[in-house]
Amino acid sequence: MRNCSFQCVYKRLDRHYGPQEWWPAETPFEVMVGAVLTQNTAWNNVEKAIDALRNAELLQPESIHAADAGMLAELIRPAGYFNVKAVRLKALVGWLMEQGGIEMLASMPIKDLRHELLSVHGIGPETADDILLYAFGHPVFVIDAYTRRMFSRLGLIDEKADYELLRRQFETELGKEAAVYNQYHALIVVQAKEVCRKKPHCDKCCLADVCRYPIND
DNA sequence: ACCCAGGGTCATA
DNA sequence: TATGACCATGGG
Numbered sequence: 001m002r003n004c005s006f007q008c009v010y011k012r013l014d015r016h017y018g019p020q021e022w023w024p025a026e027t028p029f030e031v032m033v034g035a036v037l038t039q040n041t042a043w044n045n046v047e048k049a050i051d052a053l054r055n056a057e058l059l060q061p062e063s064i065h066a067a068d069a070g071m072l073a074e075l076i077r078p079a080g081y082f083n084v085k086a087v088r089l090k091a092l093v094g095w096l097m098e099q100g101g102i103e104m105l106a107s108m109p110i111k112d113l114r115h116e117l118l119s120v121h122g123i124g125p126e127t128a129d130d131i132l133l134y135a136f137g138h139p140v141f142v143i144d145a146y147t148r149r150m151f152s153r154l155g156l157i158d159e160k161a162d163y164e165l166l167r168r169q170f171e172t173e174l175g176k177e178a179a180v181y182n183q184y185h186a187l188i189v190v191q192a193k194e195v196c197r198k199k200p201h202c203d204k205c206c207l208a209d210v211c212r213y214p215i216n217d
Numbered sequence: 218a219c220c221c222a223g224g225g226t227c228a229t230a
Numbered sequence: 231t232a233t234g235a236c237c238a239t240g241g242g
Contacts, residue, residue, distance in 0.1 A: 034223095039224040040222060040237090041238090041239080041240095042239090045239060046223085048240090077238090079238090080239040080240080081237045083237075083238090121225090121226085122226080124226085127224070147223095
């Protein structure tokens, strides 16, 4: 009998939390900026940095490209690693403008775009996939620390497995549906914020429900 | 006071 | 290929 665990977990989370309408951003470029700023950082802190950038009218590629790196770092200070991330934002917009802007990227095949993104300094697999999925709507499943923790606890994956392996695993199980990947990753993040991090699962979150009962509906 | 967050790079073995 | 150090703020 075929393993339907990935779909079942999705159904439960979706039923429990409803539509998430991710990514929380106004433009594709804002998604890219947020994806870099949220690296190993709580979203709460990223919002402050993005607000600061917006107030300074620095949420467009050209203005970030022209901005002083030191000033950029000060603005994004609340997001942590601000010196590192200022350099990464610079690298991102430098590459973006080299490529001819967002429109050019949007017309690029997924595989090529993903390869290009990964060649940019400061953009690793997860950040690249955030951008591919949430800025361009490409069917790419995002694997983050929450996903590893949650699904290894469910016994569905090997927590230490290679990123690409896990991505293929999810994409194979779910089929190539960008709308599903979009909602699923959002649900994983939303639900992870309710889980006690120290114990395998707590009693009050949706994951506890997933853990407690057989997964076969 | 301690732990960690919606990672990635770089140096070393 | 596989660890470890490093980056740094803010909330629990």
